[in-house]
Amino acid sequence: MAETVNVAQQPPQSGAGGRAERLWARSMTACIVVFLGVIVFTSAHWGLHPPSRVETIDSTSLHKGGEFSEANLGTSIAPDGSAVVRVVAQQYAFVPSCVLVPAGVPVTMRLASADAVHGFLIQGTNVNAMVVPGYVTTAHTTFAESGDRLMPCHEFCGVGHHAMWAHVRIVDAKQFPFGDAKAKAVSCG
Amino acid sequence: MASRRLVLAHFWLAFAAFAGSIVLGAWQMFARSPLHSGPADVDLYYRSVTAHGTALAYVFPTLIAMGFGYAVCVSALDRPLRGERFAWVGFVLVLVGALMSLLAVAAGNSSVLYTFYPPLTGSPFYYIGIVLAVVGSWFWVGLMVYNMRQWKQDHPGEKVPLAMFGTVANALLWIWTSVGAALELLFLILPVAFGWKSTIDAGLSRTFFSWTLHAIVYFWLLPSYIAFYTLLPSAAGGCLYSDRMARVVFVLFLVLAMPIGIHHLFADPHIGAGFKFLHTVFTAAVVIPTLLTVFTLTASLEIAGRLRGGRGLLGWVKALPWDRPMMLAAGFSLVMLGLGGAGGMINMSYTLDSTVHNTQWITGHFHLIFAGTVVIMYFAIAYELWPHLTGHPLRSAKLACLQLWLWFVGMLLVTLPWHVVGLMGQPRRMAYYDYSNQALAAEGPLVSVSAIGGFILLLSAVLLIVILLRSQRGEKAEAGPLTYARALDDRSPVPRTLNGLGVWFGLMVALTLVNYGYPIAQSFFLQHNTVPAQTVRISP
Numbered sequence: 001m002a003e004t005v006n007v008a009q010q011p012p013q014s015g016a017g018g019r020a021e022r023l024w025a026r027s028m029t030a031c032i033v034v035f036l037g038v039i040v041f042t043s044a045h046w047g048l049h050p051p052s053r054v055e056t057i058d059s060t061s062l063h064k065g066g067e068f069s070e071a072n073l074g075t076s077i078a079p080d081g082s083a084v085v086r087v088v089a090q091q092y093a094f095v096p097s098c099v100l101v102p103a104g105v106p107v108t109m110r111l112a113s114a115d116a117v118h119g120f121l122i123q124g125t126n127v128n129a130m131v132v133p134g135y136v137t138t139a140h141t142t143f144a145e146s147g148d149r150l151m152p153c154h155e156f157c158g159v160g161h162h163a164m165w166a167h168v169r170i171v172d173a174k175q176f177p178f179g180d181a182k183a184k185a186v187s188c189g
Numbered sequence: 190m191a192s193r194r195l196v197l198a199h200f201w202l203a204f205a206a207f208a209g210s211i212v213l214g215a216w217q218m219f220a221r222s223p224l225h226s227g228p229a230d231v232d233l234y235y236r237s238v239t240a241h242g243t244a245l246a247y248v249f250p251t252l253i254a255m256g257f258g259y260a261v262c263v264s265a266l267d268r269p270l271r272g273e274r275f276a277w278v279g280f281v282l283v284l285v286g287a288l289m290s291l292l293a294v295a296a297g298n299s300s301v302l303y304t305f306y307p308p309l310t311g312s313p314f315y316y317i318g319i320v321l322a323v324v325g326s327w328f329w330v331g332l333m334v335y336n337m338r339q340w341k342q343d344h345p346g347e348k349v350p351l352a353m354f355g356t357v358a359n360a361l362l363w364i365w366t367s368v369g370a371a372l373e374l375l376f377l378i379l380p381v382a383f384g385w386k387s388t389i390d391a392g393l394s395r396t397f398f399s400w401t402l403h404a405i406v407y408f409w410l411l412p413s414y415i416a417f418y419t420l421l422p423s424a425a426g427g428c429l430y431s432d433r434m435a436r437v438v439f440v441l442f443l444v445l446a447m448p449i450g451i452h453h454l455f456a457d458p459h460i461g462a463g464f465k466f467l468h469t470v471f472t473a474a475v476v477i478p479t480l481l482t483v484f485t486l487t488a489s490l491e492i493a494g495r496l497r498g499g500r501g502l503l504g505w506v507k508a509l510p511w512d513r514p515m516m517l518a519a520g521f522s523l524v525m526l527g528l529g530g531a532g533g534m535i536n537m538s539y540t541l542d543s544t545v546h547n548t549q550w551i552t553g554h555f556h557l558i559f560a561g562t563v564v565i566m567y568f569a570i571a572y573e574l575w576p577h578l579t580g581h582p583l584r585s586a587k588l589a590c591l592q593l594w595l596w597f598v599g600m601l602l603v604t605l606p607w608h609v610v611g612l613m614g615q616p617r618r619m620a621y622y623d624y625s626n627q628a629l630a631a632e633g634p635l636v637s638v639s640a641i642g643g644f645i646l647l648l649s650a651v652l653l654i655v656i657l658l659r660s661q662r663g664e665k666a667e668a669g670p671l672t673y674a675r676a677l678d679d680r681s682p683v684p685r686t687l688n689g690l691g692v693w694f695g696l697m698v699a700l701t702l703v704n705y706g707y708p709i710a711q712s713f714f715l716q717h718n719t720v721p722a723q724t725v726r727i728s729p
Contacts, residue, residue, distance in 0.1 A: 021434060021484065028480040032473045039469060039539050048540045050455045052462040056717040115723060116309055117391055119456070119547050123614030123628065128456055128543040132392050133308060133720040135458040150628050154547035154616035156302050158309060158725065159231050162619040 051129045051137050057112050059133040062088055067136075068112050074187035075100055077178055082106040086185065089118035089131045089153065092160030098167045098189035102176035103146045109139045119155035122168050130155060143170040190577045190671060191263040192270045197578050198280060199256025200571055203249050204654065206287065207564075210244040211650040213237045218603070218643035223624050223633040234620035235300040240291055242303030245560075247322055248287045250409040253567050254363070255279070255329040257412050258356045260574055262333065264671040265350040265419075266340045275328050282325030290318030300725055302618070304402070305378060307394045308722045313382040316374050323367050333360040341689070349688055351432055352419040352673050358439040359411035361694045362446060365701070366408055369400025369450070381722040388719045392459035393712040399450035400705060407446035407475075409559055413566035414438070417486055417519060420573055422674035424515035427493025430485050432676035436687040438485075441478040443693045448704035449475060455542045459718070464708050465539055471704065472537035479530060486523070489674075514589040518569035521597040525561035529554060532608065550611025557604040560646075565596055568653060575660050576668035584659045592656060595649035602642025606635035 042048060062068040068088055074096050075085045083105050088095045090113065101107050111120065113133040121128040122141075129137045153164035169188050180186050190196075217237055220229035263270050270276065292314070293299045299311030337349060337357045349357075377394050380386040418435045422428050429435065451468035454460050494505025510516050532554045535541045545551060572589050576582055583589060610632045615622070624633040686692055712718060 020488075021431060024484045025477075025481060029477060031480075032476055035534065036470060036473050039541075043466075043540050048543075049462050050465055050539065050543060051458050052460060052465060054459055054461050054711070054715070056715050058717045059720045115721075117306055117395070119616075121547065121614060121616065126543045128546045128548075130454075130457045130547075132395065132457060132459055134390070134392060134718040137458040148628075150614070150626075152614075152616040152619075154618075156235070156304075156306055156618040158723075159235060159300065162228075162231065162621045 048126075051139050053136070053138050055136045055138070056134055057136050059112065059114055062112055062114050067110070070095075072185050074185035075181055076185045077181040078108075082108060083181070085109045087111045087120075087166075088114055089120065089164075090114040091116060091158050092153075092164040094120070094151065094153070094164070094166035096166075096187035096189060098169055098187055099151065100169050100171065100176070100186055100188040101143055102173040102178075103143050103170050104173055105176075106140065106142050109137075109141070111137045111139075116157040117155050118153045118157050118164070120151055120166075121154055123150045123152075125149070128154075143168075146170045146172050190260065191268075192259055192273060192276075193578050195270070195273060195276055195280070196256045196260045196574065199252045199259070200574070200578075202280075202284060202287075203252035203256065203567075204571070204657065206244040206248045206252070208650050208654055210241045210249070211647050213241045215643040215647040217241065218640040221619065221621055222636045222640035224637050224640055228621040231620045232297065232300070235302070236294055236297055238618065239300050239302050240294045243290055243294060243319070244287070246303050246405070247290075247319055248283065250412075250559075250563070250567075251322065251326050252283060253570070254359060254408065254412050255283075255326060257415070257570055257574070258329060258333055258360065260578075260671065261352045261356045261415070262336050264577075265352040265673055266336065267670075268340070270332070271336055271339060272332050276332055279325040279328030279332075282328070283322045284325075286318045286321030286323075286325060288318070289321065290315050293318065298725065305373070305394070305398065307378055307381070307389045308391050308720050309725050310378065310382050310389075310722045311725055313379060316379055316382055320371070320374055323371065326367070327364060330360040330364045333357050348432075348683055350673065351429075351435055351676070352415055354436060354688075354690075355411060355415040355418065355439045358443045358690055358693075359408060359415070361690055362404060362411070362443050362697070363408045365694070365697060366401055366404035366447060369397045369402075373397035373401075387722060389722045390712055390719045392457070392718055393709065395454060395457060396451075396460070396705070396708050396712070399453045400447075400701070401450070402453055403450035403472075404447045406555070406559065407442055409563050411439075411442065412570065413522065413563050414442075414482060416515070416566050416570050416573070417482065417522075419673040420570070421486070421515055421519045422489040422493060423672065424513050424573070425490055425493035425509055426497055427489055427674075429674045429676040430488035430492065432678050433681075433683055433687065434481060434485050435676075436683060438478040438481050440687065440690065440693040441481075442475070443690065444696045444700065445471060445475040445478070447697050448700040449537075451704070451708065452537045452542070455539065456546045459712075460708055464704070467704060469537055469539040471700075476530070476534070479526070483523075486519075492677075512586065512590060514572040514583075514586055514593060515569045517590050518565045518572075518593050521593060522562045522565050522569075525557055525565070525597075525600065529558035529562060533558065545611055547617050548611035549607045549615045549617055552617050553604040553607030553611060556607070557600065561597075561600040561604065565593060565600075568593060568596065571653075571657065574671065575657060576666070577671045579661045580665050580667055581660050581663060582666045582668070584656065584663065588652070588656050592649050592652040595645055595652065599642045599645030599649055602645060603639045604642075606639040606642075610635050 111131045113131045118131040127141050131137050149168045151166040293312045299315035301309045301311045449472040452472045494508045497508040499505030499508030
């Protein structure tokens with residue numbers, strides 16, 4: 001490896017080498033700043049935010065009444081015409097296991113866990129969040145097209161985790177039972 | 190080389206844990222692919238996943254970092270390790286801890302995965318084993334800091350050799366990184382696992398774990414970076430472009446790798462939007478030392494390639510000695526770093542993360558970065574050290590290159606399809622997928638391809654063990670001392686701040702308090718955030 005020694009014995013080329021290095025460091029930092037700028041812009045422009053309300057709930061008494069009592073689980077229509085979907089995640093199913101929502105209507109999803117940490121995503125959408133016991137998870141979306149989508153649990157919640165799949169049935173707004181859903185929560189199973 | 194037995198013991202225990210885990214990993218990939226007829230045994234599957242993660246996250250890379258650290262300490266400082274007795278104590282703690290944890294997992298009452306997931310609770314032995322292994326590694330941290338300090342006292346005004354500087358940076362990163370999981374285990378999980386308490390704050394546990402979970406990746410990565418900067422340039426036949434920039438990179442990793450873990454919790458309801466965005470910004474900042482590394486490495490390799498007669502814009506790439514394991518591994522490693530790094534930029538984005546969170550994309554991402562970029566360099570480090578440790582020549586470089594090729598091809602076959610099915614919405618950590626369901630059918634063939642990749646990785650792992658065993662027998666040939674690449678700026682001095690790590694360690698701790706203080710503190714003021722714990726048991 002004689003050539004190694006030869007190179008190292010030359011005086012350090014601080015001029016050209018240092019300049020190229022500094023130019024690279026500055027341009028890469030600029031790239032990162034632009035990247036962050038895009039995140040800030042898209043987040044502000046489209047109102048994209050991860051679920052971050054830090055809202056707590058007593059996970060041991062969900063079934064005893066309140067927002068997540070059995071009668072409230074499913075889809076309700078709020079006074080402003082938007083849909084609110086309330087789901088309980090528990091080992092190893094979502095309740096309800098078939099969520100019925102109208103297409104083209106703003107949907108707010110509210111989930112709480114009765115036991116372990118769960119997660120959920122709705123395939124083909126950006127709805128994707130954790131359901132941590134003790135907290136309420138809130139996610140917003142509007143389903144553009146009607147159709148059936150799968151909603152699996154995506155966090156390990158025990159040996160039955162693989163069986164924890166729900167459905168989201170998105171129906172045309174004309175077919176959705178708005179009248180019923182104003183009075184009580186509806187679902188498809 | 191001094192301390193040969195110590196270094197060899199670390200590497201062999203590391204590779205034993207590694208080889209066993211790869212068998213499990215390959216089986217897991219097969220078990221949930223369409224190649225397997227019907228559902229696999231779900232209970233066995235989660236035991237296997239827990240063992241695979243535990244051995245490969247806490248045991249294997251820790252032992253490589255420790256073993257390589259001791260080798261660097263004796264060869265770069267060119268004097269015996271001070272306090273070797275304590276190094277053996279640390280080793281035994283890691284060994285006992287690993288056995289205890291893995292036996293608890295095998296018994297079937299600790300299938301909580303290596304990420305713990307409270308309120309699920311496993312056997313206390315599982316957690317105590319991990320604590321012992323981590324405490325064992327803290328002995329190493331102490332020895333690295335102590336040996337560097339002693340050397341500096343004996344060599345006033347001299348530059349700490351770069352390999353040692355990087356090793357101590359990694360040791361300091363690790364000790365502060367491991368504090369997050371240690372707090373979670375000691376104060377939240379173990380009281381519940383022992384039955385002293387019946388409830389646990391699941392959200393706070395996740396916050397503590399995220400403290401460890403991201404920076405641990407940099408603890409795994411830095412031995413590979415040390416090899417990039419100090420072993421690769423000389424293996425390529427050249428020298429390091431800039432010793433000073435390498436030091437800047439190591440201190441940047443030390444300061445910035447730690448306080449960014451909340452990007453693992455973007456989808457969690459218990460962290461506010463402000464801190465999530467803050468962690469996006471800091472995660473973006475930690476990309477910079479990696480981009481600086483790309484420049485310095487490319488420049489160093491270009492020097493080597495041109496010295497070897499390479500001409501033209503890219504002719505120097507062809508002139509590099511691709512038949513040397515260190516060179517070939519570094520090439521593969523950088524390709525995987527490019528792919529995995531681009532994916533990582535998506536994961537850390539405040540807005541884009543929701544498209545990939547907890548899908549197989551994430552599994553693909555961290556296997557590509559850790560099992561690919563990082564681990565392939567662990568192989569190269571072992572091949573580089575082996576002749577110095579065993580006194581036998583490597584048998585053979587050709588076979589080693591074949592092993593690296595198999596690992597590279599296998600890793601791409603495993604991880605690229607995972608990224609794709611992740612985008613299709615396939616969730617992680619499932620023992621079984623019903624591919625007969627029309628909505629999942631399209632994922633089937635891709636999962637089969639990645640299962641085949643898993644078997645190629647298994648083949649590569651077997652070959653690694655064969656090569657290392659073969660190279661400990663046969664004719665002896667002293668390899669001489671292990672040497673490190675010289676740098677173009679070897680003779681120019683560095684400022685004191687780049688010849689020690691105290692200031693940077695202080696900055697890291699301060700930044701952690703800023704970035705984690707409030708998210709941790711809020712747990713003590715909220716209501717209902719403590720929930721009943723649940724023991725996991727073998728399913729009937």
